[in-house]
Amino acid sequence: MQADLERILFDEAAILRRLDEIAAQISNDYRDRELTVIAVLNGSLVFMSDLMRRIPLPLRLDCLSVASYHGRAETTGEVIFKQVALPDVVDRHILILDDILDSGQTLAAIREKLETAQPRSIRVCVLLQKKKERARPVDADYVGFEIEDEFVVGYGLDFMERYRNLPCIGVLRKELITQSN
Ligand code: IMP
Ligand code: MG
Numbered sequence: 001m002q003a004d005l006e007r008i009l010f011d012e013a014a015i016l017r018r019l020d021e022i023a024a025q026i027s028n029d030y031r032d033r034e035l036t037v038i039a040v041l042n043g044s045l046v047f048m049s050d051l052m053r054r055i056p057l058p059l060r061l062d063c064l065s066v067a068s069y070h071g072r073a074e075t076t077g078e079v080i081f082k083q084v085a086l087p088d089v090v091d092r093h094i095l096i097l098d099d100i101l102d103s104g105q106t107l108a109a110i111r112e113k114l115e116t117a118q119p120r121s122i123r124v125c126v127l128l129q130k131k132k133e134r135a136r137p138v139d140a141d142y143v144g145f146e147i148e149d150e151f152v153v154g155y156g157l158d159f160m161e162r163y164r165n166l167p168c169i170g171v172l173r174k175e176l177i178t179q180s181n
Helices: 012-029 046-050 105-115 174-179
Strands: 007-011 035-041 059-069 093-101 122-131 142-147 168-174
Touching: 007 142, 012 046, 012 122, 012 142, 035 046, 035 105, 046 059, 046 093, 046 174, 059 093, 093 105, 105 168, 168 174
Parallel strands: 035 059, 035 093, 093 122, 122 142
Antiparallel strands: 007 168
């Protein structure tokens, strides 16, 4: 699997070091509040599991299932809510976790939807943020790493549902993306 990477951006140790920092920041910001983490499936699963164990606060976990990619390397802009019932967010402090902020379509749609359900507050935390113009402006309150506009996989991120179990994050070799289109 690792041979399919053009280069490694962040190895496991670098990711975990950064998670220590973000978790400390989150723990400090929410120190007197009960936090509800809403993880966007499936990409944020690995990130969520490592991050939440570094936050020593009373915390609830919910997951949300959306799709925007349909197995391709470009976003279609269309966001489908696979889950009919939204998590109960009324009066709660919500922290949305996602793997990567790319076009912003997914997080903008999720944020908008959750805002209508009367949470007490909403913040967004992403592991990766691509440096680019976004179709929809989304401000992430916590960002693991800023990366160039390249297609990356590993540590939860997939290409056609593969590579999620790679312990590191790397740039997928371009010819592998073109071949399967
Ligand atoms: P957005 O709606 O364009 O911001 O895309 C969000 C979703 O697209 C993410 O949650 C990922 O699942 C997927 N995505 C965007 N860029 C990448 C990438 O470089 N590698 C893998 N998945 C990506
Ligand atoms: Mg994906």
